Amino acid sequence: MLIAKNDEKERSFLFRIVIWTASVLIIAVAAYFLIRSFARNPIAGTWEYQDDNITMTIQSDDKVKLQFDNLQDVPELAVTMDCQVDKTEKTLVIGGLQQSEIDRILEQYDGQLTQSALDTALSMFTTSFDYSMERQTLTLTDREYGEQMIFDKK
Numbered sequence: 001m002l003i004a005k006n007d008e009k010e011r012s013f014l015f016r017i018v019i020w021t022a023s024v025l026i027i028a029v030a031a032y033f034l035i036r037s038f039a040r041n042p043i044a045g046t047w048e049y050q051d052d053n054i055t056m057t058i059q060s061d062d063k064v065k066l067q068f069d070n071l072q073d074v075p076e077l078a079v080t081m082d083c084q085v086d087k088t089e090k091t092l093v094i095g096g097l098q099q100s101e102i103d104r105i106l107e108q109y110d111g112q113l114t115q116s117a118l119d120t121a122l123s124m125f126t127t128s129f130d131y132s133m134e135r136q137t138l139t140l141t142d143r144e145y146g147e148q149m150i151f152d153k154k
Contacts, residue, residue, distance in 0.1 A: 041085050043131055047138050047151035056151060064094055066125060072117040074109050079122065092140065096126040
């Protein structure tokens with residue numbers, strides 16, 4: 001109706017409102033994508049270890065879930081541990097489990113799993129790593145010994 005009246009002042013006012021609204025929306029969308037791409041954990045996701053039946057899920061809330069398939073005849077043993085990701089240094093530090101958590105896991109599997117098998121399986125992950133990503137491959141390099149573990153994106 002306002003445009004049909006051929007009133008230049010009102011048309012100019014509407015045009016400014018439309019342009020201002022579109023500009024705000026463009027800035028908001030750009031800010032969202034910039035924050036999302038630079039602020040999130042770059043290695044978050046689910047990764048499969050190439051050498052064994054181990055799936056590692058790195059969550060955005062500084063948790064890592066390790067799922068061992070067929071560890072000492074225990075199908076799908078899942079263990080969640082704390083981790084820290086430093087994006088500037090490109091390091092991943094995975095903390096160990098408390099003894100109470102280890103006892104709870106051993107109780108849950110009631111003799112099917114020994115503490116030494118669980119300790120051995122977790123010991124390769126409870127350390128600090130340098131990480132690098134290339135396409136769909138994550139390489140974790142032990143900072144102390146230099147051993148590498150290669151994971152594929154699932």
